[in-house]
Amino acid sequence: MRGYLVAIFLSAVFLYYVLHCILWGTNAYGVPPVEMKKRNKIQPCLSKPAFASLLSVPCKKCVVVGNGGVLKNKTLGEKIDSYDVIIRMNNGPILGHEEEVGRRTTFRLFYPESVFSDPNHNDPNTTVILTAFKPLDLKWLWELLTGGKINTNGFWKKPALNLIYKPYQIRILDPFIIRTAAYELLHFPKVFPKNQKPKHPTTGIIAITLAFHICHEVHLAGFKYNFSDLKSPLHYFGNATMSLMNKNAYHNVTAEQLFLKDIIEKNFVIDLTQD
Template sequence: MTGLPVMRRILLVIFLAVVVMYGILLWKTNVFLLPPTAIQRKTGLETCKLEPPFASLLKGQQIYPFLCVNDFMKVALFNGNDKIELPYGIKRAESYFHLALSRLHNCGLFSEDDGVFCRRCVVVGNGGVLRNKTLGKKIDSYDVVIRMNNGPIIGYEEDVGKRTTFRLFYPESIFSDPINYDPNTTVVLLVFKPHDLKWLWNILSGHKINTNSFWKKPALKMIYKANQIRILDPIIIRKTAHEWLQFPTKFPRKEKPKHPTTGLIAITLAFHICSEVHLAGFKYNFTDRNSSLHYYGNETMSEMIENGYHNIIAEQTFLKLLIDKNFVISLT
């Protein structure tokens, strides 16, 4: 009879040990950092055994970057997005997010069977430094090519390549001419105001677009199919602004709020889905106000310098830190 309590103690110790080991395993795989409904979705880093050089920036966090209609509220509660208004949260805009997401047919990241385990990614900025660099073939050799806004490809293939995996945009910067359509591109909406979500809902529903609430005329037609469109989780932009650029959560009344550029947000996205990140087209010449701002068009650096919406100095300082620490490699 005395052997029974001893056996129970042994079984209890074994059970507790198993629970502890299981907890450690979950912690190491970052499952505790994902809301329950998002565990099934993978960012792509799970399949790679190599630790990315920028791992210390992520602080063990594993964020699925795109919102899904069936659980975006649970994800928002988990990430704290429910307590923050746009542009970096969803508070007071929940109904707009639901409307827009309900028109999308997919919230996936990569195909489950694409066979790529450690993705090499290149984020292609629109900087004039890309001109005459003939990096096109090099850019196309990466597993993932991330571009932004309406940076054109046609006519610039030798310098910027042909492939696009993800293209980040907002309503005022998305292509509207069908000549730029690419069936292999996933376009990702960055939401800064409720009207961005209403725009997406209206344009996919065939409704008339009200252009009054945009800083310049948005696209009036969508050249991409609904299954090619995603909505970026605001937490990605929030990490860029508050953790990496150290922007305050509230700006003084007399100071115009600063927000990250699409380019830096694209780099943040890359850090959450890639094991290796390279950059092209992110260098600017601040000493010459007449130098080319983009690899296309006639805009000059003076327009970037005078832009009060971004803090370009802070971004260039952060990019230099990334390069100096070998977190990323710059091709330009």
């Protein structure tokens, strides 16, 4: 069993390295964290990513747009579109919600079970970033990029079987960002007790962590949960209610809400949807 786990781990590391080189290393326009050195150029891509012009912006003002139902009827679309960098996540749509959430997207974080499969949602000016939580996520992307057969076993719900994005639009999130969110910001234990399901940060908290590394000023929208009314909308789209989040065993929503409260009260961020 131990040898089997080691083989899986090494395979995941290899896949990450190969995909990372394909999607990040082969272009000179990767976004480096503000306090880190630029990545070495290996080979330039034929197409510059849409965010290339951002590298010349001396002070990047960013907004991280969550999918919370608190965005309903807030009419923040024009305000959101005014930022240098707009970070969204998962399958939070723009179409039909422009007045509430805006029209532009710079980066969209996703995982295989949450990525758009309808080409109507593809914006060629958007860069999508795979947030890999498990080795299968990397294998899924590899198979899609190389035309292989997708094995849907091992995913908590059926992943996308096609990519609506061009290869130049796709990146892989550095695992350092996920580790920082989990261990430094949310203070999760590195080993959970056997009687507990391991927790991982929501994509929203990971997106905020990314923003802290690439932006000089960070604002938030759509990160408030209304647990006092479990029938209230979970998202600004669809029909899901707060009861769904209340049952989620893979996230520590209490820890995340305390973290958000802390960074808002300390003025590390500005919450556009705060009452």
